[in-house]
Amino acid sequence: MPFDASHRAPPRWLILAAVVAIGLNLRPFLTAVGPLAAIIRAGTGLDYEGMAWLTLLPMLLMGAGAFAAPAIRQRLGARRAVLAALAVLGAGSALRALATDGAILVATAALCGLGVAVVQAAFPGIIKQEFPRRVAPVMGLYSAALMGGGALGAQLAPLISDLSGSWQQGLAWWALPIAAALVLAWRALPAAATAGPAARAAHRPASQLLRRRRTWMLMACFGAMNGGYASLVAWLAPFYQQHGWSVARSGSLVAAMAVAQAAAALLLPTLAASRQDRRAWMAAALAMQAVGFAGLALWPEWSPYAWAAIGGAGLGGCFALYLVVALDHLPDPDGAGALSALMQGGGFLLASLAPWITAALHSHSGDFVIGWWYHLGCVAFVAALTMRLDPERYARSMAGAAAHPA
Structure with a gap:
């Protein structure tokens, strides 16, 4: 939905601050x-597949919710949708x-997933609307904040759990920065106007895309790539705990992975901004993922932090670049945002299966190594398809999905 030009636009620095604050709270x-997996398993009785x-x-739910998000945005406006979604995330x-x-823990995970789904689906369109000539670097900033928040979650949860004596507090403390991000978003995000006839006529139904x-x-591609992220988030720390690592040390390994993700998510889109053809940088990101997973599978004790950082950098860079590439396919913010939402929706539905598949392979083999393979x-698989993303063919690939007047 377009933003009302009659409202005084918030300063750009404030919108960028909201981009960072919201991104930090999504992972x-x-x-x-x-x-905290071992402690949670002991406290709840969940097995590996239950933890998955x-x-x-x-x-x-992030995937399913992304399909509904364009309709939610059309009805509520992007600003209200994001504010409501942050409230749901904070409550969860x-x-x-x-x-x-x-059961209660899984229910809270569902609430959080629903909130994040709407934010992730609505936000790329907002960024393209507000920064039409700076999409790649701002999407990189958003992606870097998202991954950086993941690093903070992994690093601080064991510390807060130890200080409070409760794994529940180690998980629940993040409601406080979510509340702060909600206040900043309420102040910074531009007010949305009610869609007029022209805007409704230009709305691109998902069925066309x-x-x-x-x-x-x-x-x-987005699903297969994010499946690797989901499995690392779920099982990298337990994998090294099986190798004798402590809870805190294995958490620092996940944090190192997320820091590398954040750095690559910020750097690669900036480096790729000079050309619309992003494939060389995407190939580099995929090569780093391959090195990371191969290292975990073949030489897990040789250099764990290197494998986590290299693989994380590949995942973070690829995540950010795929968000940019989706927006590149269509010129108008509404259409590009709708395509991004669908990519994320279907992608996260596929990615959601990866932790369970890895857990099932673990149950079969007794080790996570087969999951890394x-x-x-x-x-x-993703590398083979990525090579087909020639920007010269974007218009042809989306022919027939252009918005038409009613």
Whole structure:
């Protein structure tokens, strides 16, 4: 939905501050779980496949919610949708303080996933609307904040759990910065006008985009790539705890992965901004993912922090670049935002299965190594399809999905 030009626009620095604050709050509810997995299992009785639902279900809802998000944005406006979604995310995080069993904990994960789904689906369109000539670097900033928040969640959750004597508090504390981000977003995000006839006529139904093979290809790539992230968030810390690492030390490993993700998510889109063809940088990101997963599978004790950082950098860079590439496909913010929402929706539905698949492979083999090989195969799959993302063919690939007047 277009923003009302009659309202005084907030200063750009304030909108950028909101981009960072919101991004920081979208991953800690996921990354805080892995380092505390052993303690949570002991406190709730969940097995590995049950623990997988703490990542699987929110990512499943992040995917399903993204399909509904364009309609929510059309009805409420992007600003109200994001504010409401942040409130849901904050409520889900706060309720973790009361989680006494696995069912309650899974329910809070579902609330958090629903909130994040709407934010992730609405925000790329807002960024393209507010920064039409700076999409790549601002999307990089947003992605870097998102990954940086993941690092904070993984690093601080074990510390707060130790200080409070409660794993529930180690998960619930993030409700406070979410509340701060909600206040900043209320102040910074531009007010949305009610859609007029022209805006409604220009609205691109999802059905038009879903008839394009390119939409499905973007979903598949985004899903396979984010599946690697989901499995690392869920199982990297337990993998090294099986190798004798402590909760705090394994949490620092997840944090190192997330810091590398943040750095690459900020750097790669900036480096790729000079040319519309992003494939060389995407290939570099995929190569780093391959090195990371191969290192975990073959030489896990040789240099754990290197494997986590290299793989994390590849995942963070690829995540940010795919968000940019989706926006590149269509010129208008509403259409580009709708395509990005669909890519994220279908992608997160696919990605949600990865932690469960990895857990099932662990149950079969007794080790996570076979799961790392599975994700190495996913990297090869994404690399083969990524090479087809020639910007010269974007218009042809989306032919028939252009907005038409009513």
